Amino acid sequence: GEDVEQSLFLSVREGDSSVINCTYTDSSSTYLYWYKQEPGAGLQLLTYIFSNMDMKQDQRLTVLLNKKDKHLSLRIADTQTGDSAIYFCAESADAGNMLTFGGGTRLMVKP
């Protein structure tokens, strides 16, 4: 079955760049997503990338996809304290639009 892995924790200083990494095992993954979850809240879709793309940039967010290594990363430029949250990587490959989530990376931004 599909497996999506993320590191548990990342700590950065305000103003620095954050890079959150994700690896997946399903080579048929078609869409890859990044969701942000603040404490006690639902999941907010940040961005997504199709598997035929290598990079996608959206304001402070840059998504890089290495399909050969099955590695996805999310770079947040000029990280702010409001970026502190849990970031979930997710992939969708099979019919029925099933999402497979990673375990989430807790990003802590220090002032």
Add this chain to the structure above:
Amino acid sequence: DTEVTQTPKHLVMGMTNKKSLKCEQHMGHRAMYWYKQKAKKPPELMFVYSYEKLSINESVPSRFSPECPNSSLLNLHLHALQPEDSALYLCASSQGTTHLRETQYFGPGTRLLVL
């Protein structure tokens, strides 16, 4: 409008109570989902409705009963729950076109505590 709303935001119930969680979207989406999320864990899929019909039930106990009265609404009826059912229950929706991999939009969740 890319909003999925859920009510109530918080719910405390006893093991003998019957309650319902509600989810609503007005994006014209035809696929709706229920997820359960325990603390510090990713969401786990419970049910998927496609065009108001239950298409996926991920072996969820019968004390959880979903209902999709129309294309905009999704309910989750709760009865005789256990304390281990305490979690954040998330609703999501997507366009519902089965031939595409679709983006799911999530609601804010209902935080449930079973005493």
